[in-house]
Amino acid sequence: MPSDRVVVIGAGPAGLEAARLAAELGSDVTLVEKHDSPGGMPIQANYAALTHGFRPAAAAMGEMIEAAMGTGRVDLRLGSEVTAVEGSAGDFAVTIGSNGSAERIDAGAIILATGFQHFDPGRETQQYQYYEFPDVITIADAESMLSAHEFVVPSTGQPPKRVAFIQCVGSRDRQIGNEYCSKVCCGISSKQAIEVRQQVPDARVFIFYIDMRMYGYWENEIYWPAQEQHKVNYVKGIVTEILSKGGRLVVRGEDTTMGRPMEVTMDVVVLAVGMEPSQGTRRMAEVLGLPTNKYGFVETDHDRLDTVTTTVPGVYVAGAATGPSDLDDSISAAGAAAAKAVAFLRNAEVLV
């Protein structure tokens, strides 16, 4: 039967914000999260500070969780997954599976917020030897170390003397099929570079990049301080391979500004891996019958200036399930998705 409940799938930043706002707009919300705790990637991947004012990720996510749950209208289902959706807009039957049992609930609208996963740097980019060399890590690995205030050379446990970030791993790369730019890796790498300089003041830090995409305020909030206050070295250059020599890493490539080949020794190399649709995003796109683009992200009607409405009536999407997104993108889109979902239900009620 027609329902004005909103089911939000995924309890990361976008899902929490969408759930909270749909609830504040008067809808009952079921928030479905496959992990055993809410917070999404910042919590699952143990992020250190956010690019927003360098706030601890756990504190910022904690506030979002509190805000959503504080509405008193959000039914949070942890360790749960949506396994089937039947019916149509205004009158969906959503099957939620948890620990082998299944429950069907009625919902009028659905908001998908299942996000991204980090590109697997073993996949077709093995020139960076992620699975071969312990001292080649990803920005996700770096977050965990920074979060614990233990940024060390993994193979020795010692503080590094030289750290290199390599940008665009799994992004802007036709060979692996990800031609898009992942938006946030420049900002996150620069933020991490600053944190490394703060935690290991003796370390020299280098960022090898194609273009530094510090759009908007990241330019003055992160990029300039990284260079001026924290002495991070930016090198426009392409890294072609990483070798191991005498227990340290050798980074080979071309310094395109200097127009010459380079070969530099590093203790830790951090791969700035890009975004790909999460398994949850791929699976939910199938369950809900949502068209995806060639990369597997869910399509919205961008041409019509709509960032959240899918082609399936009553189904909205927010955050990195639609493609590379920063936190502002995700939060804003979540608000828009909540507004459109609740507006749709209001309108449907009028029609009933």
Place this chain on the structure above:
Amino acid sequence: MPSDRVVVIGAGPAGLEAARLAAELGSDVTLVEKHDSPGGMPIQANYAALTHGFRPAAAAMGEMIEAAMGTGRVDLRLGSEVTAVEGSAGDFAVTIGSNGSAERIDAGAIILATGFQHFDPGRETQQYQYYEFPDVITIADAESMLSAHEFVVPSTGQPPKRVAFIQCVGSRDRQIGNEYCSKVCCGISSKQAIEVRQQVPDARVFIFYIDMRMYGYWENEIYWPAQEQHKVNYVKGIVTEILSKGGRLVVRGEDTTMGRPMEVTMDVVVLAVGMEPSQGTRRMAEVLGLPTNKYGFVETDHDRLDTVTTTVPGVYVAGAATGPSDLDDSISAAGAAAAKAVAFLRNAEVLV
């Protein structure tokens, strides 16, 4: 007396979207626009195509206007300005001036969507001679010519043979006080470069840049096609001055990839001017008592992962009034602002 009306200030993309969604969520809306027609910068500045699928800007804005007005709950006040705001959240008295007369209306919440203005390239960047040489134009001027399908050399009326875009005019520039990146100029310049190549197939087109910030899908939707299908030439280089020689323009600077000085002749030079807060944004920040950052943009609580809530209860902001924004940013934030404004009013009603 307490009101559940929402006043939206500015009828550009963000204002139209916010008005429409607040209306669809059940609020009566007064939409105040100082110009004599709605649509905001895309209409005022006569934009050609949007970066979204190269759709004609007028058509896309027309749809947004229709959607907002189609709700039947949006009272559009053209040629009008908010001149004073009294009272507080839930109970504002908003004075709207129009043609010398003034009217006070009650409102529960206010959404500011007064946007940006293009950086004035005469201001402290006179090395580019915008006001001296007729063939030095801005991306805003170029939009108008492309919109009319008359992309010509202004001084001769003839089709150009060589066109140069210069990026970051009024952005990423400490000397003029705008350290931020304006986000959209790379995308818009590249879109225009494609349009020039389509409308004037004999023209060679060059883009001089520091970093090409084609974040997200712009990489594959605009940047790669610009280079591969439309043969736009990207040159990482800094332009230091523009001279006039024999009726043509001479662009001087440094090609930083080649590491050598350059001096090239052009027929038209397009300055990719960045975003600054509009006069309306500055004025409304004063009227509403909203804190602004050092650039004059309205501040929101970014650290707390809120893109639209200002420090004044009941007052929200969306779009480029908060800083450089692309259309997706503006549309998403507008949805979030509508959701938060209406949620606030719902909550206030409960308290009354």
